[in-house]
Amino acid sequence: MACPFNHTAAVELNPAVLPLEWLLGTWECDEPGEGCFPTIKPFRYTETLHFSHVGQPVINFMFNAFHAESKKPLHRECGFIRMQPATNRVAFIIAQNSGLVEIEEGELTAQQLTLQSRSLARISFAKKPHVQQICRVFQLRPDGKLEQTVSMATDSQPLTQHLQITYRRS
Template identity: 35%
Template sequence: MEGIHEALTPISWLSGRWSTKDGHGTYPNISDFKYHEDIEFICIGQPMYNFSSLSKHPEKQTPMHQERGFLRIKPGTNELAFMVSHNFGLTSHEEGTCDVEKKEIVLETVTINRMSFAKPPVVKKFKRIMKLVMPDTLEVTLFMETENTPLSEHLKAVYKKVEG
């Protein structure tokens, strides 16, 4: 675990770059869609990961969505906080825990802030589940609630670890 803060030991499996070519999006009031995405969890010596994601259209390879943020662990615990800025005009603060044995993280919204001119509908809640299903395979599922739709699965993808 060279280069990773010791507090991140319970979630050290998350470290690095992950990529999917088979992301699937769905939501009650939109057509299903596919996406490619790269996500990255990098430690720079602090008890947190710097996080980034970039999703692209699978055919055109044009950007679809971006996120930047920080996944912080409360040292000596399995408690996590995830602060994320989304390029469509909101920031989310999610908190939750990691199950060390299952290698699973579950986070839920604490607060969401939104810019005054972000397009509707208003996002009210996220639930995010990240699970290591094999040493080189990460599954991420995102649930979303808006002012028009109850909490529903929105995104699901299986990522492969990118070496190097």
């Protein structure tokens, strides 16, 4: 089915983002992801990822997460992915529902994206503790499943894993 956010579903993928073609489409978590951090109670969550394009040298994305048991919507983020021409440099431009906006940059190696936050900004009344650094890895596994891990550092904690989840293409 054509993605409702992609008005020109038939348009060809722009060559500038061709190396990211393997991300395109909708991914549903395989089983609930695991969330943790030294200062919070461990939790389980489900998440759907959508990656689409409209022919621009950009991939559009939306990630929607829910509590695994209560099914309540939790974290949401959306944004754009760009690649530096003729290199494997990748940039994610991200807005999060918590009031955080960020730029993550990194590298594409085979079918793995390794990203680090380069710039973070937040609304003036964002909940504390504030995130100071984010590291994220997306990896397409040989079995066709996609894995995402996210680590973060806050005002009070050094860089520590927050999320780990595996998705299958839906």
